[in-house]
Amino acid sequence: MPARASTSRPASPPLTARQEERRRRILHASARLAGRGGFDAVQMREVAESSQVALGTLYRYFPSKVHLLVATMQDQLERMHGTLRRRPPGGEAPAERVAQTLMRAFRALQREPQLADAMVRALTFADRSVSPEVDQVSRQTTAIILDAMGLEHPTDEQLSVVRVIEHTWHSALITWLSGRASIAQVRIDIETACRLIDLTDPAASGR
Amino acid sequence: MPARASTSRPASPPLTARQEERRRRILHASARLAGRGGFDAVQMREVAESSQVALGTLYRYFPSKVHLLVATMQDQLERMHGTLRRRPPGGEAPAERVAQTLMRAFRALQREPQLADAMVRALTFADRSVSPEVDQVSRQTTAIILDAMGLEHPTDEQLSVVRVIEHTWHSALITWLSGRASIAQVRIDIETACRLIDLTDPAASGR
DNA sequence: ATCAAGTCTGAAACTTGTTCTAGATTAGCG
DNA sequence: CGCTAATCTAGAACAAGTTTCAGACTTGAT
Known part of the structure; x- marks a missing residue:
């Protein structure tokens, strides 16, 4: 089983250029198919065909559909973390900055609701066999939030x-994606959760 | 909560006794199979056979596996709400009572981790076609929390x-079920979320 | 009791995720 | 270059969710 080389992980065997290529094609096809149609539209046979790889090879790179989609999410998250870092939130108080950052991420997801659906559903549906990958996504999210708070040693x-x-972020996202909550409600819930930040740091605004 | 037909089904056509029977047999089989093996062990063919109903009939009652498991969750939640009501939480402050209630529910789920896994996975995997049922579960959960807070008109x-x-409750439950968080961590996170209650009602403990 | 409409059954078919196999290709190495 | 192990390919096969269908059974109204 190959592993990613880019931003993390102790990559068991390093990938050759052609393999890196394949991996990228697969992730690209996955994101493209997810973009239309969401979770259901990401069909393994189609991903394989679309990325010009045999089905068996696809399964060698990503041992299940959920693995594939979680990896797709890692990929997108990294991209987003980069973007967010380039334009840090402008609020005064940490709570404000975190809420702002998450709403910005949320707006990005709104632009590709189907892709968001596929990734988030995969993430919460993942069972123990995907734990390491899901954990990685979770760490990345934590990093984004800590960044926004301006904390190094929480x-x-x-x-x-x-x-x-x-x-709150994950779960609110799901309720929005399945049409059970409005965008306004998601914002309110995120802001509500963020008020907890002030509790741990009453002399907030300064940094 | 005011009267309302106990199970709060919209019941388009009222079910005959035999049909009610079938429905019950199906839910029972579903819970039993979920109890061993979790989500994957609930196989539609087996549920059908085990509840002595044809596969087509099973699908008439529950249009998908996810519908079935969400209905199973509704069923269990009702049971649990009843139990919790009989022995209300003893804490002084609302935050304390809510945390206590949720931890009690959590311990109940711990006793049947596989069943919990099946139900929660179904719940978060549910797409729009299951929204009404998922919403119902959500309302039931809200009712339990409001009960514990002692609020009638929030x-x-x-x-x-x-x-x-x-x-927080849902998401923490998932991280625990997939082995990415300890029970202790779940408790801490629930208690942390519950601190928000005090924020909205600084003169807390009274009614 | 009888008939129409609706329901249930058993079995087969279809879909899509996953696994397996045999042979072709590629990579690393002496 | 030539060998060996690993990887890749095409395609069949398998598993479980879902759909479909013809025929038997219930139900409710007359």
């Missing part, structure tokens, strides 16, 4: 707050 | 807090 308490915000 | 702000707690 306390345990702060980490728990970040986790609650993350839980 | 403000919008309080409803948002309840939603954040719900988001």
